[in-house]
Amino acid sequence: MGHAFEIGGIAVARGTRQRIALPISHTLTGLSANLMLEVVHGATDGPTVFVSAAIHGDEIAGTAIIQRLIPRIDAAQLAGTIILAPAVNIYGFIAQSRYLPDRRDLNRSFPGNPNGSLASQLAHCFFENVICRSTLGIDLHSAAVHRYNLPQVRIAAGDERLIELATVFGAPIIIESPLREGSMRQLAHERGTPMLLLEAGEALRFDRFSTEVGTRGVLRVLAHIGMLPGDDAMANVPAPSRSNRTRWVRAPRGGVSHRLRKSGDSVTRGEVLARVGGVFGEDCRDVISPIDGIVIGHATLPVVYQGDAMFHIAEVEHPERAGERIASLDFAIHAKEPAGPARPLMDEDEVEEMEADGEDTDAEASAKAARTPL
Numbered sequence: 001m002g003h004a005f006e007i008g009g010i011a012v013a014r015g016t017r018q019r020i021a022l023p024i025s026h027t028l029t030g031l032s033a034n035l036m037l038e039v040v041h042g043a044t045d046g047p048t049v050f051v052s053a054a055i056h057g058d059e060i061a062g063t064a065i066i067q068r069l070i071p072r073i074d075a076a077q078l079a080g081t082i083i084l085a086p087a088v089n090i091y092g093f094i095a096q097s098r099y100l101p102d103r104r105d106l107n108r109s110f111p112g113n114p115n116g117s118l119a120s121q122l123a124h125c126f127f128e129n130v131i132c133r134s135t136l137g138i139d140l141h142s143a144a145v146h147r148y149n150l151p152q153v154r155i156a157a158g159d160e161r162l163i164e165l166a167t168v169f170g171a172p173i174i175i176e177s178p179l180r181e182g183s184m185r186q187l188a189h190e191r192g193t194p195m196l197l198l199e200a201g202e203a204l205r206f207d208r209f210s211t212e213v214g215t216r217g218v219l220r221v222l223a224h225i226g227m228l229p230g231d232d233a234m235a236n237v238p239a240p241s242r243s244n245r246t247r248w249v250r251a252p253r254g255g256v257s258h259r260l261r262k263s264g265d266s267v268t269r270g271e272v273l274a275r276v277g278g279v280f281g282e283d284c285r286d287v288i289s290p291i292d293g294i295v296i297g298h299a300t301l302p303v304v305y306q307g308d309a310m311f312h313i314a315e316v317e318h319p320e321r322a323g324e325r326i327a328s329l330d331f332a333i334h335a336k337e338p339a340g341p342a343r344p345l346m347d348e349d350e351v352e353e354m355e356a357d358g359e360d361t362d363a364e365a366s367a368k369a370a371r372t373p374l
């Protein structure tokens with residue numbers, strides 16, 4: 001039967017799965033705070049892959065993706081080992097904050113130190129137990145609060161293997177950029193664990209497009225590298241656009257903005273993306289696209305200070321074709337109705353609609369249930 005997968009003093013037998021809590025410290029109330037993992041150890045040999053979410057504690061889009069993945073990964077059918085970490089920064093997760101209580105950014109605390117700050121200790125635990133034992137990592141992030149990111153896979157520039165995997169993932173766009181010094185991805189890369197980073201959706205929110213793109217993407221990658229049966233990776237996936245240059249567009253004045261474009265739209269240089277005026281709508285200034293490209297992120301909060309980042313645009317070849325591909329992907333996902341109460345994740349729009357016409361508590365309860373993770 002081969003070897004068990006040992007982690008945190010626990011042996012996960014071949015063809016089985018186990019939830020494991022690696023102790024980190026305590027919360028203020030003295031309860032234990034753990035790094036929570038689900039390890040699925042396949043029946044046969046293969047790579048070890050980790051999928052992590054909420055490294056930034058309020059970026060919970062990936063938590064929804066991991067909850068969708070859990071019932072779809074069968075240990076008996078799996079070759080290799082998958083480590084799922086749905087809420088890595090458990091302190092930020094509890095506080096609904098990007099950071100840890102010591103105000104440190106976990107993503108900048110790697111490789112960590114068992115005697116360092118809280119962030120450093122957590123980073124050390126994750127680095128030693130998860131990253132160093134994996135041959136590939138998929139790290140799930142979202143935009144910050146009041147921002148939305150078009151699902152996009154970010155990879156180290158010029159890495160052919162990662163370009164292949166990111167293409168298989170099938171998010172609308174791939175962003176290649178040099179790895180940032182001292183980041184988790186750079187350290188993982190140095191240790192021989194290449195990583196795909198998904199950016200999708202908004203902090204503290206679930207949206208169906210991000211959840212579906214993320215879930216399907218991870219499953220496609222796992223199938224492509226031979227861990228799950230079947231390799232229909234490239235079937236029905238429009239080839240993602242690629243970009244190695246992005247630009248932020250900032251508010252030309254403070255006030256109230258009205259967006260004309262959103263994430264996923266193709267835009268041309270000189271095009272008006274939004275208008276910003278005073279509280280009466282007076283003295284409007286245009287927000288102009290500096291390049292031809294695809295909007296890969298936008299601010300969702302309409303009130304802005306001068307200089308606030310309102311749009312993130314990626315330079316791509318043939319942006320109009322990319323825009324069409326994204327629209328068809330979006331349509332394919334939204335056309336698929338959720339089947340019954342087993343899939344309670346809903347689009348934010350739908351929840352709001354239900355609240356708007358829900359005069360009774362039933363509608364409120366089901367809207368609330370829709371927000372409750374599986």
Ligand SMILES: [Zn+2]
Pocket residue numbers: 056059141142
């Ligand atoms: Zn993040």
